[in-house]
Amino acid sequence: MNDPIDLFGITTSSLELISFVLAVITVVLNIRRVHWAWLFSIVSSATYGVVFYQSLLYGGAALQVVFIVVSVWGWHQWLHGGDKHDLLPVTRSSKQVLLWAGAAWAVGFVLIAGFLDHYTDTDVPYPEGFLTAGSLVGQLLLARKKVENWIVWIIVDVLYVGLFVFKGLNLTAVLYAVFVVLASIGLSTWYRHSSDKP
Structure with missing residues (x-):
């Protein structure tokens, strides 16, 4: 699944393409506040974990494992995290x-970047941290x-575009550019639906 394929002039792999599609579905469902987003998040995190590990993006790979755990918790929170467990x-x-x-964020940056810099062979410890x-x-x-x-996602996704271009994960860079647009839509949509807006 890692053999290079050409997709509209972008070199990618089947696994990166599958991860791309699953991640887009995840974000679209998140914007719509559909709890099934968490299932897609779990699967896309698992596949992207492999993609990132193979690209020496160890922080990103480890993050996908954390995302899987948080996705299970988030799924429960969305369904039962209200005041009356609703x-x-x-x-x-x-x-x-x-x-x-x-x-x-600041403490996490210092700890993660320090770990990546001293204990891995990544060439981007500080941006990745x-x-x-x-x-x-x-x-x-x-x-x-x-x-x-x-x-938070708008900030992170804009910066990830540059990192993924640098690492040659061009399809994932496109994905994160799409994420910037989707996160902007998500911000507007969620603000309108928030129960405590002024």
């Missing part, structure tokens, strides 16, 4: 949650149906 509503984050999210930490924050906010998850 469907979780879309809400905005408090200032305290945003401060914790920012702090977690920053984006891996940001992705964890975005995924946790998504699991709790916080509107601001989409802001």
Whole structure:
């Protein structure tokens, strides 16, 4: 599944293409607040984990394992995370949650980048550390149906486009450019549907 294939002038592999399709389905279902998104997230995370590992993007590969675990939790949260163990509503984050999210991103960046720099042969430890930490924050906010998850994803996805181009994962770079557009739609859609908007 890793033999190179040409897709409209973009060199990719069958596994990267499958991962691409599954990831797009995941985000579209997330925007629509359909809980089946988490199933697609689990499968696309598993396939992308292999793609990233083979590209020496160890932070990204490890992140996919974490995404699988968080997806199981997020699926449960969406279905039973409400006040009465019912469907979780879309809400905005408090200032305290945003401060914790920012702090977690910063600490995660330092720890992940340091680990990647000292214990792996990746050639992009600092960009990967920053984006891996940001992705964890975005995924946790998504699991709790916080509107601001989409802001995190916009930032992360824009930067991932450059990283994937650098690593030669051109189809995945296109995917993350699509993600920027989808995350912008998600931000607008979720804000309109949030139960606590001013």
